Amino acid sequence: MxxxxxxxxxxxxxxxxxxxxxxLSSELSRLQSAQKAEKMRYVNTMSLSVWRAIATRQKEKRLEAEQNQRQLRAAVVGRARxxxxxxxxxxxxxxTEEKDILRGESDTGQGDGSESRILYY
Known part of the structure; x- marks a missing residue:
């Protein structure tokens, strides 16, 4: 017995x-899954932070380029004027003689005999 x-x-x-x-195997699997999920959350959070930083930098660069373009356009308009x-x-x-000739005058003495005149604006 x-x-x-x-x-x-x-x-x-x-x-x-x-x-x-x-x-214990079940608990280990659950903990490993939780750890993997936490790691993914961390990676996603970091990815989101990196993405935001990149997006912010790109926006700053775009705004800077737009301002530069506005200044260049203003300079071009000013130069064109x-x-x-x-x-x-x-x-x-x-x-000069051009207008005098149109009126029938010249410095050769033709017309009314007066010499060409230079008129300034």
């Missing part, structure tokens, strides 16, 4: 150990 009890006790302990092994004014000055700084 003593051996029978020993066998029962060993069988019971074996069964208990197997159950504990299953429970200056060129137009200088061109007008070069083309019309004074009235």
């Amino acid at each position: 003593h051996t029978n009890r020993l066998q029962q006790r060993l069988a019971y302990e074996k069964e208990t150990l197997q159950r504990q092994e299953m429970e 200056m060129i137009h004014q200088m061109k007008a000055l070069l083309q019309h700084p004074y009235v």
